[in-house]
Amino acid sequence: DVKVTQSSRYLVKRTGEKVFLECVQDMDHENMFWYRQDPGLGLRLIYFSYDVKMKEKGDIPEGYSVSREKKERFSLILESASTNQTSMYLCASSQPTSHGFFGPGTRLTVL
């Protein structure tokens, strides 16, 4: 059974903190994605990685960075968390010819 896991289901951080969200997939997928999901806005792509150490900005990369040192792991980093980054964060992975498989999400609250 394919699996995408995210390090935390719920996270509460303070403004200005550095935040790491981790995502791991066990399907040997080349592509990995980070989205944020907000009511009325749907899923917005933050960053996309198509190979180890390769990344591409999505629609809303400001305030975020990513790291992909190993194929199975894709990390999202909030350098200095702000209240407007309070959201549900979804990680996904795919092969070029497959659909995306999603993790359970991390609900981040920034106080």
Add this chain to the structure above:
Amino acid sequence: AQRVTQPEKLLSVFKGAPVELKCNYSYSGSPELFWYVQYSRQRLQLLLRHISRESIKGFTADLNKGETSFHLKKPFAQEEDSAMYYCALRDSSYKLIFGSGTRLLVRP
């Protein structure tokens, strides 16, 4: 730029009524389109993709390139169909672009 538009935030129907969730896209190439569903407290999962042309849980979707649409349809809605539905497009660089989603509420 590629874009996926779902014009309805909420669609409310009675059990047994037909359902159509609208999706329009803008993309200059040949897109690959998907419908995803998210049931309450569950992760987002694939419902169907246009290349497979199959019916899943009674839902179908046809790609209409002329109207750039990929509407999701079901002839008789069930209460268990209540969920968030997202239309998505995969572009030539393999990015998945999603619409804003439609919440389907099926009333008894």
